[in-house]
Amino acid sequence: MWKVLAIDPVKCTGCLQCEMACSIENYGVIATSKSRIKVFNFEHEGRKVPYTCTQCAEAWCLHACPVDAIRLDQRTGAKVVDEGTCVGCKVCTIACPFGTINYVQETGKVQKCDLCGGDPACAAACPTGAITFVEADWAGLNKMQQWAAKTAAAVLA
Amino acid sequence: MRHLILGNGPAGVVAAETLRRYAPEDEIMLYGCEGEPPYSRMAIPYLLEGNIDERGTYLRKQEGYFAAQRITLREGRAVAVDTAARTVLFADGHREHFDRLLVATGSSPILPPIPGIDLPGVTPCWTLAHARAIAERLQPGARVVQMGAGFIGSILLEAFVKAGAKLTIVELGDRMVPRMMTPVAGNLIRRWVEEKGVQVFTETRIDAIALGAGQGNDTAAGPDGAPLLVQLSNGERLPADMVIVAAGVKPNVAFLEGTPVHVASGVLVNERMESAGAGIFAAGDCAEAPDLFTGQHLVAAIQPNAVDQARVAAVNMAGGHATLKGVLAINVLETLGLVSTSFGQWQGVPENQEGSGVEWVDEAAYRYLSLQFQKDRLIGATAIGLTEHVGVLRGLIQGKVALGPWHERLLANPLAFVEAYLARAQYSALLAA
Numbered sequence: 001m002w003k004v005l006a007i008d009p010v011k012c013t014g015c016l017q018c019e020m021a022c023s024i025e026n027y028g029v030i031a032t033s034k035s036r037i038k039v040f041n042f043e044h045e046g047r048k049v050p051y052t053c054t055q056c057a058e059a060w061c062l063h064a065c066p067v068d069a070i071r072l073d074q075r076t077g078a079k080v081v082d083e084g085t086c087v088g089c090k091v092c093t094i095a096c097p098f099g100t101i102n103y104v105q106e107t108g109k110v111q112k113c114d115l116c117g118g119d120p121a122c123a124a125a126c127p128t129g130a131i132t133f134v135e136a137d138w139a140g141l142n143k144m145q146q147w148a149a150k151t152a153a154a155v156l157a
Numbered sequence: 158m159r160h161l162i163l164g165n166g167p168a169g170v171v172a173a174e175t176l177r178r179y180a181p182e183d184e185i186m187l188y189g190c191e192g193e194p195p196y197s198r199m200a201i202p203y204l205l206e207g208n209i210d211e212r213g214t215y216l217r218k219q220e221g222y223f224a225a226q227r228i229t230l231r232e233g234r235a236v237a238v239d240t241a242a243r244t245v246l247f248a249d250g251h252r253e254h255f256d257r258l259l260v261a262t263g264s265s266p267i268l269p270p271i272p273g274i275d276l277p278g279v280t281p282c283w284t285l286a287h288a289r290a291i292a293e294r295l296q297p298g299a300r301v302v303q304m305g306a307g308f309i310g311s312i313l314l315e316a317f318v319k320a321g322a323k324l325t326i327v328e329l330g331d332r333m334v335p336r337m338m339t340p341v342a343g344n345l346i347r348r349w350v351e352e353k354g355v356q357v358f359t360e361t362r363i364d365a366i367a368l369g370a371g372q373g374n375d376t377a378a379g380p381d382g383a384p385l386l387v388q389l390s391n392g393e394r395l396p397a398d399m400v401i402v403a404a405g406v407k408p409n410v411a412f413l414e415g416t417p418v419h420v421a422s423g424v425l426v427n428e429r430m431e432s433a434g435a436g437i438f439a440a441g442d443c444a445e446a447p448d449l450f451t452g453q454h455l456v457a458a459i460q461p462n463a464v465d466q467a468r469v470a471a472v473n474m475a476g477g478h479a480t481l482k483g484v485l486a487i488n489v490l491e492t493l494g495l496v497s498t499s500f501g502q503w504q505g506v507p508e509n510q511e512g513s514g515v516e517w518v519d520e521a522a523y524r525y526l527s528l529q530f531q532k533d534r535l536i537g538a539t540a541i542g543l544t545e546h547v548g549v550l551r552g553l554i555q556g557k558v559a560l561g562p563w564h565e566r567l568l569a570n571p572l573a574f575v576e577a578y579l580a581r582a583q584y585s586a587l588l589a590a
Contacts, residue, residue, distance in 0.1 A: 009584050038546075040576055049579050063468075064461040066167060066197035067209075087203040087213065090489045090544070094498055095461035097556070099549035099575060103496060108208075147481050 001079030002136045005113070005120060007050050011130035012156040014039055014048035021125035026118055034104075036113045037122045037131070050131055052122070053100035056078055061112065063097030077136070078115040086110055158183040160474055161245060162254055163235050164261035164409075165189030167197060168441030168467040169462050170216050171227045172259050175471035183475070185227065186253065190234040195223075199460055201288050205295070205316035211285060235262070235412045240434050257474040260424055260432070260439040261467065262409035264458065269304070269404055273366030278385050279400040282313055294399050297321030300386045302397040304363050306333040306347075310403035311492045314350060317401075318493060325356040325395055327363050327387075329404075337488050337499045339527050339539050341518060349495045349523055362390035366400055408443040408456065421445055423456045427578050428480040430470035438474055439464035448534060449483030449555065450502055457486045471489065485555050489547075495523055496544050501554040502537035505529030512536075513564075517571045528571045533564040538574075549578035558582045 017034035027034050035056050037052035055078050062070040062079050069085035070092065072078075081101075088108040101112040113120075115133075124131040160176050162169045165187050173187045189195065211422035212218065223230050244252045266281035268274050278294065280287055289561065295301075299322040303310055306328035317324045328335075332343030333350070347357050369383040383396030397519055408423035418423040419434045424439035426432050427447050432439050441463035445454035472479035489498045506512035506529070514529040524542035528535060535553040548562040552558070553574070563577040 040579055042576060042580065045580075049584060051575075051579060051583075052220065059460065063171070063464050066199040066216070066460050067213060068216060085213070085218070087200050087209055088491075089199050089203070090491065090496065091199065091460050093544065093548055094487045094489045094500070094551055096548040097552035099546035099578065101548065102546065103544040105494075105496075105544065 002055075003115075003118075003133050004055060004136045005052060005115070005123060006132050007052075007132050008130050008132075009049040010049060011128045012039065012050050013128055013130075015127065017127060018050055018122035018124040018131055021121040025121035026111075036102075038110055045112075047105040050122075050126075051100070053079070053154070055097070055115065056098070060095045060097065061092035061101045062112075064092045066091060073114070073117075076115050076118045078117075079112065080114045081110055081112055083107070083109045091153065158256045159254060160185045160257045160259065161255035162187045162259045163245065164259075164263050164441070164443070165195040165230065166261065166263050166441060166463070167216060168261035168263070168444075168463040169259070170195045170467075171464040172261060172440060172467040172474075176475055177226050177228060179472055179475035179477055184229075186229045186231060187223070188231050188233050188235070190232060190248075191284055191286070192232055192453075193517075195230075196285060197460070198283060201282065201285070202312050202316050204285075204288055205282070205292060206319050215284065219363075237412055237414075238416050238418075238434075238437075240416050240418075240437070243436070256433075256436065258437045259467075259470055259474060260410070260418075260437065260443055261463075262412075262442045262443045264406035264408045264423075264442040266402060267405045267407050268402055269363075270487045271363060271365055273368075273385075274402070276366055276368065276385065276400075279366055279402065281402045282309070283406070283548075287290075291399070291401070295320045295322060298323065299398045300383060300396055301325070301399045301401060302327065302363075302385075302395050303401040303403055305403035305405065306330075306357065306359075307403060307405060308334060308337055308488060308490060310401075311346065311404075311490055313401065313403060313472070314355060315491070315493050317523040318353060318355060322399075325358070325397075326350070326356075327358045327361050328388060329360070329362055331360050333357070333359070333492075334490065334497070337490070337503075337539075338497065339503065339516070341516060342497060342499075342525050342527070342539050342541050343543070345520065345523060345525055346492050346495060346497060350493055353493050355447065355493075358389065358391065358393070363400075364388045364390050366397075369396060406442070406458070410443055421454060424457065425454055426466075428469075428482065429473045429478075430466055430481065431473065438470040440470045446481060446484045449485045452483070455484050455486065457484045459488060460488065485551065487551055489502055496540065497541045498539070498543075498547050498550070500538045500550050501535075502529060503527065503539045505537060506531050510584075513568065515568045515571045526571045528574065529568055530560075530564060530567075533560045534558065535560065535567075535574075546575045546578075549575050549582075552582060553578050556582055 019032035022035040196214040237246040375474040418434040442458040448455040460483040
């Protein structure tokens, strides 16, 4: 059974441990600007919302890639960018209606959450349980994915 | 059941793969006409820059992939379709029978009918063959004149500049990328490339291309012994080693003449990607499908749209039922390192149609954002220098997400578009809790 990142914004305090853990895991430095998970600040509402790729079944990024650089990791279910193959055309960044695959100017490639190969650093670092790594059939996740699906207004009806 | 797919670009390949999944027993034939393995034109600028080799442009990189999928790859150019007999006639004289036909023939560069367009050294940059020919002539100091600063022309710039060429762009429109960028955005891109040493002429035509001094029988005095001399409508005469024609493309649909298939600029299809010809479908750059907002037929020539259309067409060809709810025009472009995107109805709609919009610009940092609304829904956007989470602009537009109070918030601060998306499309229930 594939596991997925489940995000409960209500539990997020905005400590940015997840962003720091992500940048260390992927780039070996504490640099929240490099993080593949982002915490958004809602001042009016007094809330923080962590946000990253949900590894959606539709995989718009994967379908949109012109050079076969985004593949499904059969073991984890993650959609993974192969940096050696990515040409940096950025077509995936406008194909993904969730905005969770982003171009990195310094590398000339795109980056997205790859679930750290099955042991996501953000979830491990989160002190409040706002980010957890759970079985894919967890009920809260279904709720989240329904929201995501509604947003995308499913091209394939 | 035999499925015949004309065109082995992204639409053709994805259609073939989708058919294989939905119709495991059917016969699938995929025809290309360039004598290359299926590859992506999107990758050609990166090939010219030397970032990748030719294999890097291939759509599928595993050895023997198509054979393993039982997809038969063939080479041939379709010249006519007999819809009664259900056959396609190819240029070499052979015919192929089909039960279902997918027209995924893409498009070809437009070569404006000007004197000298057929001279050696004058070429579009559209195929791998073109790329090879250009690479041969591309040397430091080479004088390159490029006709057109549209989407393709503006992507190509970088390869020429990186190779050390001296580049001049000649664009007919009043700004760069006029069919994708607002005036502010187009002019920002122009200033950016000019700062990098590219000469740009707008509202200017190339009237003629001639052989330079000492070339062939032409006695016109070309300065600096250039092989070509380019005559502009503003009176300038530019010496050139190479002229790149990037003046737009047109769908490859001529072979459908005389069939019941309706063709405007491309093949007109419905939301199932069916044409007016029985059993004949179309997808990708040669197809005109209904626009998400206006319902008018639209060629939205970019890979994500091509593959969405291909998947819908293939499901229906396999006897299933799939629809495309409407095509959204989306584009992303990198011009000498400056990233720009446009989505949907980026020009906006008038106030009397409940349109509203906001433009934000930081000229010095080359950052720009325009958001266009109808009522409280985002219908279009243009962005420059913004690469973080731009996909949510598509999510908001395609989802026709009601922004509620976020409409006013975005008019005041358009840069809060990701927050607006999260609040209205992802976590509204949770945030309201």
